[in-house]
Amino acid sequence: MAKSVKLSHSDELRESSRQQVFDAIREAGQIARIDIAQVTRISPATVTAITADLIAAGLIEEVSPDISRGAKRGRPRVALKIRGDAHTIAGMKLSHHAITTLITDFEGAELVCHEIPLPGGQLDPDALCEKIVTALDESCAQGGLERQQISGLAIGMAGVMDADRNFVYWSSSLNVRNIDFGSYLARYLSIPVFIDNDANLVAKAELLFGEGDKRSNFVVVTVEHGVGMGIVIDNQIYRGARGCGAEFGHTKVQLEGALCQCGQRGCLEAYVGDYALLREANVTSGVERHKDLASLYAAREAGDIMAQSTLDRAGRMFAMGLANVVNIFDPQMILLAGAQLAFGYLSSDKVVHEMRRSVLQVDGPLPEVRVHGWGNKMWAKGAAAHAIEEISALRIREVSGHAV
Amino acid sequence: MAKSVKLSHSDELRESSRQQVFDAIREAGQIARIDIAQVTRISPATVTAITADLIAAGLIEEVSPDISRGAKRGRPRVALKIRGDAHTIAGMKLSHHAITTLITDFEGAELVCHEIPLPGGQLDPDALCEKIVTALDESCAQGGLERQQISGLAIGMAGVMDADRNFVYWSSSLNVRNIDFGSYLARYLSIPVFIDNDANLVAKAELLFGEGDKRSNFVVVTVEHGVGMGIVIDNQIYRGARGCGAEFGHTKVQLEGALCQCGQRGCLEAYVGDYALLREANVTSGVERHKDLASLYAAREAGDIMAQSTLDRAGRMFAMGLANVVNIFDPQMILLAGAQLAFGYLSSDKVVHEMRRSVLQVDGPLPEVRVHGWGNKMWAKGAAAHAIEEISALRIREVSGHAV
DNA sequence: TTATTTTTTTTGAAACTCAAATTAAATAAT
DNA sequence: ATTATTTAATTTGAGTTTCAAAAAAAATAA
Known part of the structure; x- marks a missing residue:
C-alpha cells in the first residue's frame, strides 16, 4: 500500500540533525565529516555519531580519502557520499502524449529512461493507472528489475493537486475532478507513490540537484501548454492554505x-x-x-x-x-522551465x-x-528527486535508537 | 545600546519548547498546565518543568483556581498567565502628522497612550530621532515611568525596511534613503529598539492579540497614503530574499x-x-x-x-x-487595515x-x-506587539540551565 | 625517529523529554 | 466523618541528543 508520509506540522519544520547531516552530504555530493560539522554547525562529535548510524543503516558510505580539499598534512579527511545502491527510485512525468519514466539510484543517477505513448487528452483514472503500471513495468524490465525493488515512485502531472494527500483537484491528464488518485493508484501498485504538480517537481530537482549554493527562496515558472509555478521558501516547497500551491x-x-x-x-x-x-x-x-x-x-x-x-x-x-x-x-532566483x-x-x-x-x-x-x-526526461528526473527526498526522510526517521 | 536580536536561520525555525509553552499561554490568555500539554503536545511532566522555570524567571504567574473549564471533581486546575509586570513595553506608530505612542505591560494592556504632532513630510534622521525621544519621554512622564524602565521599543513606519537589521531602505518619514536607522537611534536611546514596516506590525498584532484560532497563513493589506502588505506564513512574518518584504x-x-x-x-x-x-x-x-x-x-x-x-x-x-x-x-485570511x-x-x-x-x-x-x-492607537499597539514578541524571545532564551 | 598537524573517535557530562509512579486537592459515596 | 474516586500536578528514573574536552588515528615535516 502506498504509505502516507504526511508529517505533523512541527516535525516538518524541525529538521532533525540526522536529516541535516544527510542533506549536507547530498548537497555536497562528497564531503568529509569535519566539513559537515562546519556546514551544519553540528559538533564533530555528533557528526561522527550520526554518520556512523547512517552508514550502519546503509544510506551513506565512505569513499577513499578525499582528494578535493586536502590539507598539507595531518590525518586525511575521509569523504562521505550517498550510497546509490541504497534504494532504487522511479520518477514519472505525465505529459499530453506520453509517460516518461526515469529509474534512478538513490543518488539520482540514471538507470533506465523509458517512454510510452498516451492516447492524448484526458483519461479515465483506471485507464491512466493501467498506463502508469505499464510504464513502470516496462521500465523495470528494461533495467532488469522487479517492480518490488522500486522503493518509491513519484509522478508529476500538470494541474492543481494537494501533494500531501496525493489528491488531484484537477489535472489535464484526468477526466474527473477531485479524485484521491493516490488511493486509486494504491489498488494497482503496492509501492509508495507520491504525486505532485510538475512545477513543484522542477523546484525539487533544483533543490536536490541544482548548483544553487544557498538558494533558499526561489520561484519556478513552467511554460508548457499552460503556465505553472512552484514556490520555494526556506528550502521547502510552499503550498498555500489549501495545499494546492500557486x-x-x-x-x-x-x-x-x-x-x-x-x-x-x-x-x-x-x-x-x-x-x-x-x-x-x-x-x-x-x-x-x-x-x-x-x-x-x-x-x-x-x-x-x-x-x-x-x-x-x-x-x-x-x-x-x-x-x-x-x-x-x-x-533570490527565478527559474524558467519548459x-x-x-x-x-x-x-x-x-x-x-x-x-x-x-x-x-x-x-x-x-x-x-x-x-x-527541459525535455520530458528532465521532468521525470524532477519527479525522481521528489521520491528520493520522501524516501530519504522516511528512512532517516527510522534510524533512531541505535546503540553506539 | 539597542541589542541586535538577529537569530541564526535554524534557530528561527526551531521553536524551543519553552517558547512554545509561553506562546500557548499568551494565545490562551489563561490556561492550565494540563491544557498546555494538550495544545502543545508536550508531556505534562515537561510542561511542569518549563512553567516552573518561567515562573522563577518572573515571566508568567499562577492565577487563582481556573474557573473556566472546571471538571466536576478532582484536583482543580491552576491557570497560568503572562505576568504583566514582567516588562514595560513601548510601541510607536510614525504617521504623516504625528507620532503615536502606546506604553503597555507585558500582556499588552495599555498603560499610557500619547501623541505628539510632527511637522509633516520627510524629516532629517536626527530631527526624527529627537522627536521619537520626546514622544517616549513624554509618554513615560505621563505614566510616571523612567525611560530605563522600558524594556523595549518598537517603531512602525511606512516604507521599505529590513526589520532584522533595523535598516530603512526608504520611508515616507525620512528624507534620506538606505540608512541604518537602528544604529542611529541607538545614539539617542539606550534601550532595545525594533523597527518594522507598519503592515508587518498589523500582522504581528493579529498574531499576538487576534482571535485567530490557527490562522498560520494570512495576508495583511494596509491602505493609508500608500498601499502596504504583510505576509504571514506558518505564524511567521515572511520577509523575502532582501528582507524588505512584499x-x-x-x-x-x-x-x-x-x-x-x-x-x-x-x-x-x-x-x-x-x-x-x-x-x-x-x-x-x-x-x-x-x-x-x-x-x-x-x-x-x-x-x-x-x-x-x-x-x-x-x-x-x-x-x-x-x-x-x-x-x-x-x-487563509486577508486582513484589510487602515x-x-x-x-x-x-x-x-x-x-x-x-x-x-x-x-x-x-x-x-x-x-x-x-x-x-484602525486608528493610530491600534497601529501603535501593533508595534507594542512586535516589541513584546522580541523581548519575550530574548528573555525566554535566557531561561536556560536552571536547576530543577 | 620524533614532532607537528589535522581529522576522527571516545568519553563524560549536561540538557531535554517523557512514561510511569506518586502526590495533591478536590468531590461523591457510604 | 470517613473512604473512594477523580483529575491535576509533580517527582523520579531512564532514554536521547548534543557537545566540550580528551584521546586516538593517520598523515607530513623536521
Whole structure:
C-alpha cells in the first residue's frame, strides 16, 4: 500500500540533525565529516555519531580519502557520499502524449529512461493507472528489475493537486475532478507513490540537484501548454492554505482582459499559453494559418507583423506577471522551465529587462533569472528527486535508537 | 545600546519548547498546565518543568483556581498567565502628522497612550530621532515611568525596511534613503529598539492579540497614503530574499498604466492610493474640486458620475490585485487595515465579490476577508506587539540551565 | 625517529523529554 | 466523618541528543 508520509506540522519544520547531516552530504555530493560539522554547525562529535548510524543503516558510505580539499598534512579527511545502491527510485512525468519514466539510484543517477505513448487528452483514472503500471513495468524490465525493488515512485502531472494527500483537484491528464488518485493508484501498485504538480517537481530537482549554493527562496515558472509555478521558501516547497500551491497562470494581468480556459478574463495564461497565442494569431489573420507555435514563431522571424505583435504582447504580459511575483515574494532566483521557452519569446533579454524595470528598486540585487529548456526526461528526473527526498526522510526517521 | 536580536536561520525555525509553552499561554490568555500539554503536545511532566522555570524567571504567574473549564471533581486546575509586570513595553506608530505612542505591560494592556504632532513630510534622521525621544519621554512622564524602565521599543513606519537589521531602505518619514536607522537611534536611546514596516506590525498584532484560532497563513493589506502588505506564513512574518518584504502597492495591474509615485506605470497604488484618486478626480473635472478623500467620497454619494467612476475603478483594480495575491499565496485570511477603508470603496462587498470571482476555484474555502478601520492607537499597539514578541524571545532564551 | 598537524573517535557530562509512579486537592459515596 | 474516586500536578528514573574536552588515528615535516 502506498504509505502516507504526511508529517505533523512541527516535525516538518524541525529538521532533525540526522536529516541535516544527510542533506549536507547530498548537497555536497562528497564531503568529509569535519566539513559537515562546519556546514551544519553540528559538533564533530555528533557528526561522527550520526554518520556512523547512517552508514550502519546503509544510506551513506565512505569513499577513499578525499582528494578535493586536502590539507598539507595531518590525518586525511575521509569523504562521505550517498550510497546509490541504497534504494532504487522511479520518477514519472505525465505529459499530453506520453509517460516518461526515469529509474534512478538513490543518488539520482540514471538507470533506465523509458517512454510510452498516451492516447492524448484526458483519461479515465483506471485507464491512466493501467498506463502508469505499464510504464513502470516496462521500465523495470528494461533495467532488469522487479517492480518490488522500486522503493518509491513519484509522478508529476500538470494541474492543481494537494501533494500531501496525493489528491488531484484537477489535472489535464484526468477526466474527473477531485479524485484521491493516490488511493486509486494504491489498488494497482503496492509501492509508495507520491504525486505532485510538475512545477513543484522542477523546484525539487533544483533543490536536490541544482548548483544553487544557498538558494533558499526561489520561484519556478513552467511554460508548457499552460503556465505553472512552484514556490520555494526556506528550502521547502510552499503550498498555500489549501495545499494546492500557486496559480501563476491565472493571476490577472488585464482588467476584463482576454478569455481564459478557466472561464475567467485577463489571466496571464490567456496571453502567453500556446493555445491563446494560436487563437489570437488565427483570429486576427482570419484564416487558420498557424497549427503550432513553431509556425507562428517562424512567421515572426520572417517579419510577419501580426505574429510579431502577438508574441511581443505575450512577452510584455509575462514580464508583468513575473514582476508581480517578485514584488510580492522577493525571491533570490527565478527559474524558467519548459519546452516552449525554446522559442525564446518569453525568456528573451527584452522580457527579463522589462521585468526588472517593473520591480520596485531597493538597494540589493534583483533576482537572477535562469532558463532551462527541459525535455520530458528532465521532468521525470524532477519527479525522481521528489521520491528520493520522501524516501530519504522516511528512512532517516527510522534510524533512531541505535546503540553506539 | 539597542541589542541586535538577529537569530541564526535554524534557530528561527526551531521553536524551543519553552517558547512554545509561553506562546500557548499568551494565545490562551489563561490556561492550565494540563491544557498546555494538550495544545502543545508536550508531556505534562515537561510542561511542569518549563512553567516552573518561567515562573522563577518572573515571566508568567499562577492565577487563582481556573474557573473556566472546571471538571466536576478532582484536583482543580491552576491557570497560568503572562505576568504583566514582567516588562514595560513601548510601541510607536510614525504617521504623516504625528507620532503615536502606546506604553503597555507585558500582556499588552495599555498603560499610557500619547501623541505628539510632527511637522509633516520627510524629516532629517536626527530631527526624527529627537522627536521619537520626546514622544517616549513624554509618554513615560505621563505614566510616571523612567525611560530605563522600558524594556523595549518598537517603531512602525511606512516604507521599505529590513526589520532584522533595523535598516530603512526608504520611508515616507525620512528624507534620506538606505540608512541604518537602528544604529542611529541607538545614539539617542539606550534601550532595545525594533523597527518594522507598519503592515508587518498589523500582522504581528493579529498574531499576538487576534482571535485567530490557527490562522498560520494570512495576508495583511494596509491602505493609508500608500498601499502596504504583510505576509504571514506558518505564524511567521515572511520577509523575502532582501528582507524588505512584499510591495503589494507596486504590483502591476495594467500594462503601461497610470503613473505611480515610484516612477513606474500601472502600479496598484497609482489607482487606489489617495493621491492617485485625487489626481484623477481633479484632472478629469478640470478644477481642483476635491482636497481630500472625504470630499471625493461625498461627491460620489451625491451621485457625481466622475467620482463614482474613479472610485469604482479603484475598487476593481484593488480586487484584481487581491486576487493575484490569493492566486499566488492561497492565504487563509486577508486582513484589510487602515483608516482609508472607512470610506468603504475598497472593502465593499462588491470588491470582495469581484476578488473571489477572480480567484481560480478549487474545492476548498476561499479566504475570509476581514476589515479593520484602525486608528493610530491600534497601529501603535501593533508595534507594542512586535516589541513584546522580541523581548519575550530574548528573555525566554535566557531561561536556560536552571536547576530543577 | 620524533614532532607537528589535522581529522576522527571516545568519553563524560549536561540538557531535554517523557512514561510511569506518586502526590495533591478536590468531590461523591457510604 | 470517613473512604473512594477523580483529575491535576509533580517527582523520579531512564532514554536521547548534543557537545566540550580528551584521546586516538593517520598523515607530513623536521
